[in-house]
Amino acid sequence: MAISDSLRTIGVLVRLALRGAFTTVLGSGAPKPDGERFDAAFSSFLANPAVAPHIRAARLLQLQADESGWAATAIDVKPGDQVTVIATGTLWASKLFDMRFGARIGVWLRAGDEGTIFKTPGEVATRRLDEGGPLYLVAKPPGEWADEQGRFDPEYPRSGITGALYVCVIVWKGDAIEGLKALLQVGDYQNLVSRALDEALKPVPTPEGWRYLWRLGQGAIYRDTRQGTERHIHCHTKEDVGILQFPADFPLSDTTRLTWRWKVDRLPCELPEDIQLTHDYLSIAVEFDNGQDLTYMWSGRLAEGTTFKCPLPFWDKVETHWVLRSNPAELGKWLSEDRPVKADYARAIGVPPQRIVRVWLIAVSVFQRGEGICDYADIELVDGDKRLKIL
Template identity: 60%
Template sequence: MAGNPGLRNMMTLARLAVRGVGRLVSPRPLGPQAGVAFEQAFSRLLAASPVVPHIRIARFVSLAPEDDWQSLDIDTAPGEEVTVFAAGGFWASKPLDLGFGARIGLWLRAGGSSILKTPTNTSTVAAPGGALEIVAKPPGEWADEQGAFDPEYPRGGLAGEICACVIVWKEGAVAGLEAMARAGDHEGLVGRAREEVLSPVFAPQGWRYLWRLGDGRIFRDANSADGHSICCHTSGDVGILQYPVDVPLTENTRLRWRWKVDKLPCDLPEDIQPTHDYLSIAVEFDNGQDLTYMWSSSLPEGTIFPCPLPFWDKVETHWVLRSDRANIGKWLSEEQQVRADYAKAVGAPPARIVKVWLIAVSVFQRREGICEYADIELADGERVLRIA
């Protein structure tokens, strides 16, 4: 089957269909339930006497998959703290149990600013200033950072609803959420929002999430007796962490790192869209292409394939570096000759490396992935650029 991708894909889809039948009997929710109960619960919380003095303005909004940007009729000052409670989600295929929740599909913008994704169902963000707008859509296919839709990727084929309660606080989110927590809760959302502002998860130093997929809470710095590492914990979400570099791509350019994968987010071949959940490290080049070294659950080591997702199929190539489950939970050292790998996997090599990426995808199967990265370097002869 390894040598017959078509047959393998058919078998993968058949396994998904069998699982989908079971999920129709016992469905997995996409997150907190949207609808009347959500709005009634938060209406009561907003009206609670301890909460009212903390709220400058609040709005409820219901979003469908085909909706354009919607005005919230809220003007914000730069830096004002805004909390977004979100529920519901969109289904791509209920029979295959494919869908995504509000926490990876809700976006904000204001005053011509760059788009801003709410990384959880209980996100607090600093307003960029201006008239606040909101939209729900899958991450990825944007035309620009200001939130124009890419006409090559029409938004269709989804069903469902995402509801949001958007609150602008008078004197910051901490005091407001503390008061709201004393007044009550709904599906644990208030407690999680409070915990997020009190114990935020920051991106590792020097790294930034790719704007196209939005901010996340997937990666974090960690220090132990064994030294520094970057921890990755993904569960029903997606994120790409990027580190900017400017390195010539020569015959001697090598990417070196150590990683330890404790849990893979997929147990099926990852080379089709419904199962494209994986963990990897990647290199981006000055021609816009990226080559990503992934850990597969079942594809043979050395397998090379273009990304199966729209947009990404034009710019991203996957290289299965590891798939031996006997190595799960072990620290492994890697070293790849990047120029030779690019020539084999993609074609004529470009001139420079411009970013190193860490990728975590678990949005399709909505399973959990856990890993760590350490000692990431780009080396060329005696020249070594330490990244993490």
Template identity: 60%
Template sequence: MTDRQGLRAMTTLARLSARGLGRALRPRSTGSAAGPAFGSAMRRHLADPAVARQCREVRLVKLGPDGGWQSLGFDVQPGDEVTVLAAGGFWASKLLDLRFGARMGIWLRPGAGAIVKTPADAASLRMEAGGPLHIVAKPPGEWADESGTFDPAFPRGGVSGEIDACVIVWKEGALSGLGAMAGAGDHGGLVAAALERARHPVPPPRGWRYLWRLGAGEIYSETSHGGERRICCHTRQDVGILQFPADFPLTESTRLRWRWKADKLPCDLPEDIQPTHDYLSIAVEFEDGQDLTYMWSSSLPEGTIFRCPLPFWDKVETHWVLRADAGELGRWLAEERPLRADYAKAIGTPPARIVKVWLIAVSVFQRGEGICEYADIELVDGERVLKIL
């Protein structure tokens, strides 16, 4: 870290500490609070005869930040619809006002199947695999594999708090069950929110999928404007990476082209330290596992290049501030980047191929909001064009 970067980091942390003191007097909500009121409300609603008839299995559990996988004591079958209603959260730093709500880190593991994350603190999931169902609360971090093994390189210490969760397996599906439950009452709007999601799910854009490490979400949606496909990004107190497979050679003439319009950035501080690492970007993943991400910044100069400040990602991700002029927010901007030259400047000796294009949205640290749109994404090398969006 250079002297300038170190001074900037200290200044940013000082500003965060001052904000944290102010917010201690006026806390920001990250969802419903954990505690006895949550459990009492859930038991009362679930006891309603109309709701009870819809439930095949129900469990109320408490989740801590340092616990392992908990068995819920029942099996699920492929195709079962499971609703999770959750309250509470974890503090990483009260001084810096770093808190992660229940929507950020509740994961389920059916049998030996792949792990899945709830996209919100009130949401339903369709099980792709069957077997004993397990649950864990895991703040943002990294897994060793898709079966839910914790990576020992990233111990989960220094985090406090708890999450209360109600897990329901429905007999006739989430839509029917939540409809009955909404008639019995609510707690903090959780039932209403889960019912709205069941009625109006937000699928990922066609051909894209969320990175399994961070889990699926509702951040990205596909729209059409005058026949033109667009991807809308709306992030609020969450994180998600959307990926598109792109097997493409990396040569001197390889270009990434796209258009984007950023309407709101999720952070108003320099994004190059962990507590403020909230941003919007488009990225390219290469066959060596490295990714180069072109980002909007609220505070860093255009042309700034830095390694990701987050554990795990500091080994594989490099950021390039492409846009930082607040006067350009709300405007469509056309971009073109020489990927091989950019890789050589930002990372080192370039590999031979590109493997994926990503869209990244992070708003979990400062719990802000980011809004952006993307269009006309393509990889180009001479006459060869891979249309991505």
């Protein structure tokens, strides 16, 4: 790293530390521990005679941010069961830099000892289970899994994370919506029950043909929208993270191009995004058959044409960023892009691979807890007469 880059990074860290200290002195921003109040409220709600008949099983859990692993709920579930999760709390990565994560990104579940893991897309979520067996939960801030069965990758320990998440998990006898309506009739806590009912009534469907990357879990960041006859994908991220993927088996040649249009209305970070503490951004990416991905991003501060390896553990081995836009005067405008993918790969990463396997949309706003808003349209892979319509 050049001396100027090192000095810039030090300046960003000092700024973040001063911001964290200011927040601590004022006592603002940082959430107050509320586990006891949460437990007391939901213990009362669940025991109410109007609610209890709807519930097959329910548990209140405190999920620690340590290395203790999956917590058993002592509930056996079966495929088709409807489960609601309501959670609060804070996981701290650094109090010095005021870096913390909430239940929105930290609650994972697994049905069965070898079941497939899944994440709640927010502090509240209702899901119809695909698998059965003992139900487990774990608090896991952004990091890496060894596999989709929820084994932890020993190369990326969770040491240094403190705090806890407080969770109410309910397995309903019948329809979750009817149970949540009954629950809301007897009380609420910080609007969590009303939000849970709203989420169950109006879930955000994943855009057609796309899926969320399993490593980061399901989300509610992206949604299909229409402007006249034109289809867009709208992205809205706040204190969240999600990668949306579209399969794309496409040869990579000298004339392969990725084209798209996007309109970025708000960026989730106003600081240089090339260090861990500020790595919040919006982008579109191409994944290749060698496991690498090249992601074209908007930046709040870095110069256009800047390339850098992702600063996050695990991702630093597979992901490279290319700052394509950074002019604030272009925010809120539809912009058309056309990138020579092979030439870009050669410049930013090295010897190009043979094929493209996926196109991604990436939204990160978890580190600085900001808000990002953008829209995508007309995404295509093009090579001569060969054309793959992505969006």
